[in-house]
Amino acid sequence: MTTTEMPDTLHRILDYSSRADPYPLYAELRETPVALQDDGSYVVSTYREITDLLHDPHLSSDVRNLSHPMPGAETGATPAFINLDPPEHDRLRRMAMRHFGPPHTPGLVTGLEPDLTAIVGRLIDDFAGKEQIDIVDDFAYPFPVTVICHLLGVPREDEPTFRLWVNDIINSIDYDPRTDPKEKLDNGVQARQALRQYLGGLLEQRHGRPGDDLLTRLANDDGPDGRMTDEEIISTANLLLIAGHETTVNLITNGMLTLLRHPEVLQRLRDEPGLVVALVEELLRYEPPVHIIPWRAAYSDITVAETVIPKGSQIMLMLASGSRDPNRFHDPDHFDPDRRDNQHLGFGSGIHLCFGGPMARLETQIALSELARRLDGPSLVADPPPYRRSPVLRGPIHLHIEQT
Amino acid sequence: MTSADTLRAFKRDGRIVVVGASLAGLRAAEALRDEGFTGSLTMIGDESGEPYDRPPLSKQVLTGWVPADGTTLPRRRDVNAEWLLGVPASGLDLATNQVRLADGREVPFDRVLISTGVRARPWFVESEAALDGVFVVRTREHAEGLQRALAAGPSRVLVIGAGFTGSEIASICRERDIPVTVAELAPAPLVGALGAMIGEIAADMQRAHGVDLRCGVKVTRLEGDAQGHFRRAHFDDGSTVDADVAVVALGGIRNTEWLRGSGLAAGVWGIACDTGCRALDLNGLITDDVFVAGDVARCPNPVYEYRLISLEHWANAVEQAEVAAHNMVSGQADRWPHLSIPLFWSIQFGVNIKSVGVPTFADEVVVTQGSVSDHRFVAAYGYRGRVTAAVSFNNAKWLDHYRQLIETAAPFPPPCPTPDQPVDMKPVPVDFPGPVLLAQGATVVVTGHDPGERRVTAVQQHR
Ligand SMILES: Cc1cc2nc3c(=O)[nH]c(=O)nc-3n(C[C@H](O)[C@H](O)[C@H](O)COP(=O)(O)OP(=O)(O)OC[C@H]3O[C@@H](n4cnc5c(N)ncnc54)[C@H](O)[C@@H]3O)c2cc1C
Numbered sequence: 001m002t003t004t005e006m007p008d009t010l011h012r013i014l015d016y017s018s019r020a021d022p023y024p025l026y027a028e029l030r031e032t033p034v035a036l037q038d039d040g041s042y043v044v045s046t047y048r049e050i051t052d053l054l055h056d057p058h059l060s061s062d063v064r065n066l067s068h069p070m071p072g073a074e075t076g077a078t079p080a081f082i083n084l085d086p087p088e089h090d091r092l093r094r095m096a097m098r099h100f101g102p103p104h105t106p107g108l109v110t111g112l113e114p115d116l117t118a119i120v121g122r123l124i125d126d127f128a129g130k131e132q133i134d135i136v137d138d139f140a141y142p143f144p145v146t147v148i149c150h151l152l153g154v155p156r157e158d159e160p161t162f163r164l165w166v167n168d169i170i171n172s173i174d175y176d177p178r179t180d181p182k183e184k185l186d187n188g189v190q191a192r193q194a195l196r197q198y199l200g201g202l203l204e205q206r207h208g209r210p211g212d213d214l215l216t217r218l219a220n221d222d223g224p225d226g227r228m229t230d231e232e233i234i235s236t237a238n239l240l241l242i243a244g245h246e247t248t249v250n251l252i253t254n255g256m257l258t259l260l261r262h263p264e265v266l267q268r269l270r271d272e273p274g275l276v277v278a279l280v281e282e283l284l285r286y287e288p289p290v291h292i293i294p295w296r297a298a299y300s301d302i303t304v305a306e307t308v309i310p311k312g313s314q315i316m317l318m319l320a321s322g323s324r325d326p327n328r329f330h331d332p333d334h335f336d337p338d339r340r341d342n343q344h345l346g347f348g349s350g351i352h353l354c355f356g357g358p359m360a361r362l363e364t365q366i367a368l369s370e371l372a373r374r375l376d377g378p379s380l381v382a383d384p385p386p387y388r389r390s391p392v393l394r395g396p397i398h399l400h401i402e403q404t
Numbered sequence: 405m406t407s408a409d410t411l412r413a414f415k416r417d418g419r420i421v422v423v424g425a426s427l428a429g430l431r432a433a434e435a436l437r438d439e440g441f442t443g444s445l446t447m448i449g450d451e452s453g454e455p456y457d458r459p460p461l462s463k464q465v466l467t468g469w470v471p472a473d474g475t476t477l478p479r480r481r482d483v484n485a486e487w488l489l490g491v492p493a494s495g496l497d498l499a500t501n502q503v504r505l506a507d508g509r510e511v512p513f514d515r516v517l518i519s520t521g522v523r524a525r526p527w528f529v530e531s532e533a534a535l536d537g538v539f540v541v542r543t544r545e546h547a548e549g550l551q552r553a554l555a556a557g558p559s560r561v562l563v564i565g566a567g568f569t570g571s572e573i574a575s576i577c578r579e580r581d582i583p584v585t586v587a588e589l590a591p592a593p594l595v596g597a598l599g600a601m602i603g604e605i606a607a608d609m610q611r612a613h614g615v616d617l618r619c620g621v622k623v624t625r626l627e628g629d630a631q632g633h634f635r636r637a638h639f640d641d642g643s644t645v646d647a648d649v650a651v652v653a654l655g656g657i658r659n660t661e662w663l664r665g666s667g668l669a670a671g672v673w674g675i676a677c678d679t680g681c682r683a684l685d686l687n688g689l690i691t692d693d694v695f696v697a698g699d700v701a702r703c704p705n706p707v708y709e710y711r712l713i714s715l716e717h718w719a720n721a722v723e724q725a726e727v728a729a730h731n732m733v734s735g736q737a738d739r740w741p742h743l744s745i746p747l748f749w750s751i752q753f754g755v756n757i758k759s760v761g762v763p764t765f766a767d768e769v770v771v772t773q774g775s776v777s778d779h780r781f782v783a784a785y786g787y788r789g790r791v792t793a794a795v796s797f798n799n800a801k802w803l804d805h806y807r808q809l810i811e812t813a814a815p816f817p818p819p820c821p822t823p824d825q826p827v828d829m830k831p832v833p834v835d836f837p838g839p840v841l842l843a844q845g846a847t848v849v850v851t852g853h854d855p856g857e858r859r860v861t862a863v864q865q866h867r
Contacts, residue, residue, distance in 0.1 A: 051804070052804075052805075052808065055801065055802060055803075055804035055805045056805050057772075057773055057782075057802050057805060057822035057823075057824070058820055058821075058822055060823055062823070065823075085823035085824065086773070086774065086799075086823060086824040087774065087775065087778075087780070087824050090780065299821070299822060299823055300820030300821055300822070301820060302820075350801050350802075351801045351802075353801075
């Protein structure tokens, strides 16, 4: 029997008190790979089952395929491609990819390397004279924000404005009607509208103007699939702006925290800079920024691990649990940058595999390498550090360190 | 000594010989060391360089994107082997456990792995095959020669055979803006591998890219000029094509001749083995010390009614090599079967084609996802009401799901709709030109009457 009712474990995971260490609870969850919840949704926590589902064409990313409507789902707005199924998903992602990667713009990500290194260098220069550094506020947040603003063509000065909206949006992603005030949801909806309006304003100025930033290119350049509508551009930009930094902040911060907890690895990174590539992969498995895909919809009946998930059901995929599944990874709770065959779920899998993955990797590789190289005997001020609220996008809200 | 002791001693000091030092051979050697084999390892190969990768030879190498000598296979670990390269093996003696080399040397072994692959089928008239400008593509040298000929700006290229390799080469010619004629005996390209429905799509693709595609015709003669350079091809319908490069892409011939007289079940169809990659002898008995992997192997697959299937697929070579290596150094109880579902990919005319399963093992096919006209779709193949294969055009990310459908003998056509399912989803007959899996002709005769004297003898086949 693979289906039992297990509301307890899931709700303990969602509870803020387990944010610092949800992993023992994930282990509990994995005892029932596909667990039916009271509200009719299914929680999937084991590696094979998660990957099977992510490659299952009957799993829909479109909320409109849920039999019970999602609370707070936007009505009217064009969904971003992350919330669409083929063929629209494929078309929009392809059109966005034209300006972001191979084969049309192959060198974009790798070409950013000098710029990224320079930004990181400046941020670390600013540590000088500080008694305590907050790896989040002083480094892991400003770095990817600067990068994504530059790429998209969003003025960096506007960051304090959209930061508030983004916070409200992130906050509402893991809305739970049983415990959360409706206000949380309303704030999210309002923030989405505000961010759309803001991006729409930027887009208006781009039509008919040549330029190299992504917004301008999306607004003016035709490809084999034609051009996106303004609505589609806004949804895409919205997605890239939020996903382009919210996750990387956590990846870098979780990374630094992990290195400080494993000083021997930190030392190795100083001695063998080439280690950073495998190390970031292991981080994506061991302390990923995205822990949960909070919902997918069963488009048809889906059979997984001998359980039939009925059409229209909500499915919750516990990615971070899958990446710690001992049936897939040897000694999964051990942080091992030498791990081979490390096909983690850090970026998901299948057609929705993280669009910005190559970029997030490069940013994190550079960030951690430079921190390791330039920090002098860093140590944690508090372990565990304080965490953000979200169990979905999980990471410390501050990471204070001191140098010797 | 117990059998565990014997195995331990073999793993420590045994002698393993690998014949055929390419993809399967190298991966097996690496896996043997990973498995803890510390004895002596000898790699025998008739090509002189380091093992290299073949798929890029008909793709990136021909565009000039990757140099022919830039396809060396990455080493996953040091294999610490003795490499006997540039000399073919010419015989296998199972009575004395020795591999004979063409230069007269003999190499003794305790266990041997055979991974001699296939070679390109040459043009059937030797003097015509020898004309300047006539190519096959199997080795690095072939690809280098053809790449040079393409770079010289030929007025037209003739590709004979529209299987995967031929179609890939035609695609590259168009990419380089070289006029190209493709001649194919079947009614469409790729028909032998993927059936008539996909064949028609492939034909449209070729024509849309400006290929002069001629199907249902046979090339009968290659004509050269006074300097011995290829100039013209004659077809069986009386027509001709003028070109200065001809690429013969008529498939491969398995490299098994050197095993004649060895007593192994080896012939034009490959070397038969069990799912543990242990070779069968002519009588169908499993040998203990002879293993096979890669294009030359012919392995039963329980999913496909235990039929012996040989595959010329990259992934198959790697997986069989790993299973063979494991079994070579493991006791009976720890052996692994090679049960993976076949996987193949190709890139042509900007489309990534990928398949799982055995599409020829099918009677019906249906487009289950996407759109044929956009060249973005998945088609599932079925045999007597169960899913046996799937092919994707620019849509490979779903194939893991279809692999599962194959493994679980899911019903065909798949009953559940997907968001991108075509409205008119309807299975059609798969329509292969002939029963491809079975028709290889008689290869043996059985002699004797009493159970103790019944034996099989090989008949040498004419091709
Ligand atoms: C042009 C081309 C494109 C391809 N593209 C794809 C693709 O896109 N996707 C895919 O899945 N597969 C593709 N393949 C197939 C793939 O390359 C093969 O499946 C793979 O190379 C098989 O490896 P192998 O080691 O079994 O055989 P081979 O690579 O054929 O190696 C056999 C080796 O043994 C040597 N040998 C033969 N006889 C003897 C002897 N008597 N003594 C010593 N050595 C001997 C041969 O010279 C050769 O070096 C392609 C192949 C070619 C030629």
